[in-house]
Amino acid sequence: MGKGITSRSEDYSQWYNDLVVKADLAEHSAVRGCMVIKPYGYAIWERMQAILDKRFKDTGHSNAYFPLFIPKSFFSKEASHVEGFATECAVVTHYRLKNDGEGNIVVDETAKLEEELIVRPTSETIIWNTYKGWIESYRDLPILVNQWANVVRWEMRTRLFLRTAEFLWQEGHTAHATREEAVEEAERMLEVYADFAEQTLAVPVIRGVKTENERFAGALETYCIEALMQDGKALQAGTSHFLGQNFAKAFDVKFTSKEGKLEHVWATSWGVSTRLMGALIMAHSDDQGLVLPPKLAPIQVVIVPIYKTEEEKANIDGFVRTLKSELEDMDISVKYDDRDTQRPGFKFAEWEMKGVPLRVAVGARDMQNGTVELARRDTQTKETVSQEGLAVIIENLLGIIQENIYHKALSFRDEHITEVNSYDEFKEVLEQKGGFLSCHWDGTVETEKRVKEETKATIRCIPLDVEEDAGVCIFTGKPSAKRVLFAKAY
Amino acid sequence: MGKGITSRSEDYSQWYNDLVVKADLAEHSAVRGCMVIKPYGYAIWERMQAILDKRFKDTGHSNAYFPLFIPKSFFSKEASHVEGFATECAVVTHYRLKNDGEGNIVVDETAKLEEELIVRPTSETIIWNTYKGWIESYRDLPILVNQWANVVRWEMRTRLFLRTAEFLWQEGHTAHATREEAVEEAERMLEVYADFAEQTLAVPVIRGVKTENERFAGALETYCIEALMQDGKALQAGTSHFLGQNFAKAFDVKFTSKEGKLEHVWATSWGVSTRLMGALIMAHSDDQGLVLPPKLAPIQVVIVPIYKTEEEKANIDGFVRTLKSELEDMDISVKYDDRDTQRPGFKFAEWEMKGVPLRVAVGARDMQNGTVELARRDTQTKETVSQEGLAVIIENLLGIIQENIYHKALSFRDEHITEVNSYDEFKEVLEQKGGFLSCHWDGTVETEKRVKEETKATIRCIPLDVEEDAGVCIFTGKPSAKRVLFAKAY
Known part of the structure; x- marks a missing residue:
């Protein structure tokens, strides 16, 4: 730490790149276009996953898992889908390497696949091929399934989180007996995404539908949420597709209706990805680093002791132990940064860069006065408050910070x-x-x-x-x- | 449902295959060797993940994510590792498909990768290549990281959960300053696995080390837990490897010690996979279907109403509503199966097949008598008990069932x-x-x-x-x- 990052006004794009690396969120890997999501960045993604997963389950969905690979021929079955996805993709052609006898590891040309496999760019085809075996009658519907998975789309120009060849996402794939029910599902999931973006990410979004030209390849309607970043550029933060009967027809998935008629099934799919990490970063962060809304912060409160003697330290330790356990009982995640290898100023800068919403500093004089210093990451303001009732003050403040971050982004968005x-x-x-x-x-x-x-x-x-x-x-x-x-x- | 499964004595292998499909756990996909994990099977895997993930975090580990692809050349860097893993693997050679002008989707030969990419069979190489950038001094150690991911090992003879080309797993990869610390970590994680197997899966395991011949490719020592299946065959349920400095040397990862000396880093890796699903199934299940230990059951208690009139039904409904909410307050997962499209006998058979630990049946006469019928899946026994204090009875019984399943497996194992x-x-x-x-x-x-x-x-x-x-x-x-x-x- 210590070294700062490029300012937004100087070079917004460089600011973003610096921030992602300096805040320990992610980095480029040795594989072109693929990123490494570092533990701190992954912890934020895990919180997003947990909250979304609960929302999916609350709306009746279950998780399942489908193959990473898709036979090449599956892409030809839905005409518009193939053009959207099969062009830039990772193609598996062989299943064995061998030593060439001179110490080189080479592809074994005798182990060539009869049909090439594509690393999934999205799973509609393999999933609808599977649903064919699951659906006979209206009693088998609806199918409300989600998958958390990695997908690959070969991108030439990549940026950490925003556009990478491999990324993590969830993809919901549902099957319904009627058009109305499928449309309703697509709209319901759009609202789940919109509410998640606003309530959890603190990012205001516009709910809309895409024009034909921007629609998902294979959809009749693509619903989307659009967010605005601080540089005035928009970012698509989630999509929910009404797929009509396109995939059911492509994979011949029919059901017997209540009336005894054989009909094609109606479909939706919907997804959000690690791209949300990019939206989160660019919507709120500043020239000092990451700004995290409390609901997503892996560490919501960091406590830094300031002391000269071991005696002072012991005194502070006792106070912090109690505070920490009170906060943890309230489900607030706390880190006590009592490293003796770093000075307080270094720690302040580090947690500021990492976007911890609230910092508590406690010194020897604070202990005499029965106070602490609270520093908010969002407003960069400090205040001295009493140690009495501190846990409740902190809990309230986290709620206020969450609100403030959202309203700041909302004002900016509305002004733009x-x-x-x-x-x-x-x-x-x-x-x-x-x-x-x-x-x-x-x-x-x-x-x-x-x-x-x-x-x-x-x-x-x-x-x-x-x-x-x-x-x-x-x-x-x-x-x-x-x-x-x-x-x-x- | 309705149709039974092959008995174990008749054909153990067919019994397993029947059970996996009939209990809705998994099925083969259109992609050779790859499985679809169905919602009910995935719900069990999710419980395994949640419990293991908490144990990893409680022992100081964080999750992160590394690329799906590994450059071919990385496999040549650790001599024994390449022989173990690079032979049977999925090789990505191209990054584009195209329409050949006659409506066929073909590989675009102009889009050939300069260096082939291997779909990860395990991630030591890509991770140690990454760790090189993370480690400079002893202050950067230990690194305690885990990844939940999919991996691919090209298998010719596959079986659902037990051996599939693609499978889901977690792989921990840790870096340490000393040999002692790395050995201690490998042993700690073995114990985490062993305890999880015994306490959660209710599968007794033998803790041991592999012989040189059976060791992980690249390890100095492979610790393992071995379980016994009902057909008398063993199943390796988890491994933890002390990797020495092999990968640090292969990827040139050094650190400055406290004494100022430049030294190679010490490593471990450890993993369990969806194979555990196979162990779980084969250790406990019977000719009627799956037997699940309560701690892993997505549905711990199923309640089936037995009624002739709507009035009887309404009366039962009222009782069940209260019971269900009492149980849910105790964190017991309950399903009230009040489908009016199926008869009680059909429901009994279905939940038996799916291994729900405890079934509660309530009829009109039960309502008059203030009783219910409890049926244990593990012992296939039934008893009539009072409705009074029922939630507590159920909670205790679930504990007893968990214990009984374990002890039954333990007796069998010890006798063998x-x-x-x-x-x-x-x-x-x-x-x-x-x-x-x-x-x-x-x-x-x-x-x-x-x-x-x-x-x-x-x-x-x-x-x-x-x-x-x-x-x-x-x-x-x-x-x-x-x-x-x-x-x-x-």
């Missing part, structure tokens, strides 16, 4: 939604201010693509809560029924 | 450890009775291999608690200092 009514205005706001541009669009893929080519902005979503509001497309002047949100995006 | 003193006796007991054969062995790989060739029995381990006891090798008559355990094994 700009209504624009001409293409000139569009380009000006995009360059000067960034953020979401709310404007009319003629509904064609062609216009969307032209705008993207000229400005790099894409339609992030058609918000779910937007009102009908007749107007004209800023690009073509053609009529438009409602506004959509454009932005540059990660 | 036979001291043998000649090769004839060895062969006879092996054929007639199976189990562990405790006998003298001359300590040579040659003898071990000859015995294996002739009898298919291998040395499962040299037990840790065995006493010195001079004797002569049953095969060569050469001197031996202590007995080892032979068995046929999964």
